[in-house]
Amino acid sequence: MSAVPLHAIPSVRDKVSAEEWQLRTDLAATYRLVAHHGWADMIFTHITVRVPGPEHHFLINPYGMLFDEITASSLVKIDADGNKVMDSPYPVNPAGFTIHSAIHGARDDAHAVIHLHTADGVAVSCQAHGLLPISQHAMLVHEDIAYHEYEGVALDHDERPRLIRDMGNKNLMILRNHGTLTVGHTCADAFMRIYYLERACTIQVRALAGGARLNPTMEGVAEKTAGQGRGGFGGPMGGLAWPGLLRLLDRKDTSYRN
Numbered sequence: 666m667s668a669v670p671l672h673a674i675p676s677v678r679d680k681v682s683a684e685e686w687q688l689r690t691d692l693a694a695t696y697r698l699v700a701h702h703g704w705a706d707m708i709f710t711h712i713t714v715r716v717p718g719p720e721h722h723f724l725i726n727p728y729g730m731l732f733d734e735i736t737a738s739s740l741v742k743i744d745a746d747g748n749k750v751m752d753s754p755y756p757v758n759p760a761g762f763t764i765h766s767a768i769h770g771a772r773d774d775a776h777a778v779i780h781l782h783t784a785d786g787v788a789v790s791c792q793a794h795g796l797l798p799i800s801q802h803a804m805l806v807h808e809d810i811a812y813h814e815y816e817g818v819a820l821d822h823d824e825r826p827r828l829i830r831d832m833g834n835k836n837l838m839i840l841r842n843h844g845t846l847t848v849g850h851t852c853a854d855a856f857m858r859i860y861y862l863e864r865a866c867t868i869q870v871r872a873l874a875g876g877a878r879l880n881p882t883m884e885g886v887a888e889k890t891a892g893q894g895r896g897g898f899g900g901p902m903g904g905l906a907w908p909g910l911l912r913l914l915d916r917k918d919t920s921y922r923n
Contacts, residue, residue, distance in 0.1 A: 674736065674738055674739050674754075674923075675738065676738045676923060677689075677737075677738045677751070678737075678738070680751070684717055685716055685717070686737065688714050688716065688717075688724065688852075689724060689737035689738070689740050690737045690921070690922055691714070691851070691852040691853070692712060692713075692714045692724055692737075692740060692777075692852055693735050693736050693737045693739075693740060693921040693922070694852070694910070694911055694914055694921055695712050695777070695779065695852045695855070695856055696712055696726060696732040696733075696735040696921070697732065697733055697735065697914050697917075697918075697921045698856060698910055698914065699712065699732050699779070699781065700731070700732035700733035701733075701913070701914070701917070702860075702863075703783075704781050704783045704863065705731065705732040705733070706781070706782040706783075707731065708726075708728060708729060708730065708731060708732075708758075709758070709782065710761075710780050710781050710782050710844070711725055711726055711758065711761035711764070711765055711778075711780050712725075712726065712777070712778065712779045712780070712852075712855075713725045713761075713765040713769065713777070713778050714776060714777045714778075714852060715769055715775075715776045715777070716742065720744065720750075721744065721745045721769070721770070722742055722743065722744055722745075722750055723742070723743065723765070723766075723769055724740040724741065724742055724743075725740065725741055725743060725757055725758075725761055725762070725765065726740065726741070726758075726761070727739050727740065727741050727753060727754075727755030727756075727757075728755055728756045728757055728758045728761075729755055729756070730755065733918075735921065736920060736921055736922070736923045737921065737922060737923060738923055739753075739755070741753045741755055741757055743757055743762070745766060745769075745770060747759065747762040747766065759820055761780070763819045763820060763821070763822060763824065763825065764778075764780060764819050764828065764846070765778050765780070766825070767824075767825035767826075767828050767829055768828070768829070768832065768846075768848060771829040771832075772829075772832070772848060774848070774850055775848035775849070776849065776850050776851060777848065777849045777850070777851055777852045777854065777855040778846065778847070778848050778855065779846065779847050779848075779849075779855045779856065779858075779859045780840075780844060780845070780846045781844050781845050781846075781859065781863070782843070782844040783844070783845070783863055783866070785863065785866040785867040785869075785870045786839075786844050786845040786862070786863055786866045787842075787843065787844055788866070788870050789839065789866040789869055789870065790839045790840060790841050790842055790843055790844060790845070791841075791842050795810070795812060795839055796810060796839060796862075796865055796866065796869065797869055797879075798882070798887040798890075798891075799868070799869060799872060799879055799880075799882075800865055800868045800869070800872070801890065802861050802864045802865040802868060803865035803868065803869065804882070804886070804887045804890035804891060804894070805861055805890055805891065805893065805894030805897075805898075806837055806858065806861050806862055806865065806891075806894055806898070807887065807891055808888070808891040808894075808895075809835050809836050809837050809858075809891070809894070809895070809898070810835060810837045810838065810839060810862075811831050811832050811833055811835035811837070811838045811839075812831060812838065812839050812841060813827070813828055813831040813832070813838060813839075813840050813841060814831075814841045815840065815841045815842040815843050836848050836849065836858055836898070837858055837859075837862050845859065845862050845863065845866070847859040847862060849903065851903060851907075852907075853903035853904060853906070853907035853910075854898065854903040855903075856903065856907075856910070857898060857903040857906060858898055861894075861898075
């Protein structure tokens with residue numbers, strides 16, 4: 666399918682509810698923030714958000730657009746079976762549908778889901794010990810991380826029950842030999858979690874590459890820090906940072922709001 670010029674994508678603002686439009690704007694902003702941090706893998710990862718209502722619809726990236734091109738109107742709305750429920754010239758990546766539909770369908774609290782393939786995140790996913798509680802960033806999220814073994818490109822729907830089983834009630838996941846994933850009640854919450862997880866992975870890769878003996882923390886400190894993290898993630902942290910992140914995007918390019 667040939668790409669559609671960005672200027673040719675019509676606005677859908679008058680075709681959706683005000684609540685959905687706000688979610689579209691927040692999701693487009695999340696894609697732009699991932700691109701801003703250098704976390705995009707061309708067009709091959711996904712961020713989704715649940716659309717309120719009984720239909721179990723959610724928004725996903727148009728397959729073929731770079732993350733720094735995505736706008737509120739270009740996002741594709743699909744149902745629980747991966748069918749488009751609004752006209753869009755773009756397809757949906759079936760691997761993205763498999764992972765995200767599983768989590769959205771099983772976790773009512775997982776309104777937003779972010780999945781990445783960063784170099785450092787994948788590197789840690791390949792390490793047998795997973796994420797080590799060696800930094801403050803890691804300790805804040807360490808006890809909220811689940812792990813799922815790699816089963817190949819996520820095209821088989823029969824993987825979904827195992828993915829959900831492994832996720833449990835955790836809010837972050839390391840997909841072994843694959844990447845990272847977080848969920849949140851809002852895009853802001855999910856982004857804050859992925860920010861800390863990715864920073865923790867980068868710190869770990871650099872610390873291990875340095876070759877020096879790692880400094881252990883005092884007994885009980887990792888558990889204490891994890892408890893402090895539970896009080897912030899999914900609560901005030903995302904909401905405090907989100908307006909500033911939107912201002913950062915607006916200084917760069919406001920087109921994500923279109």
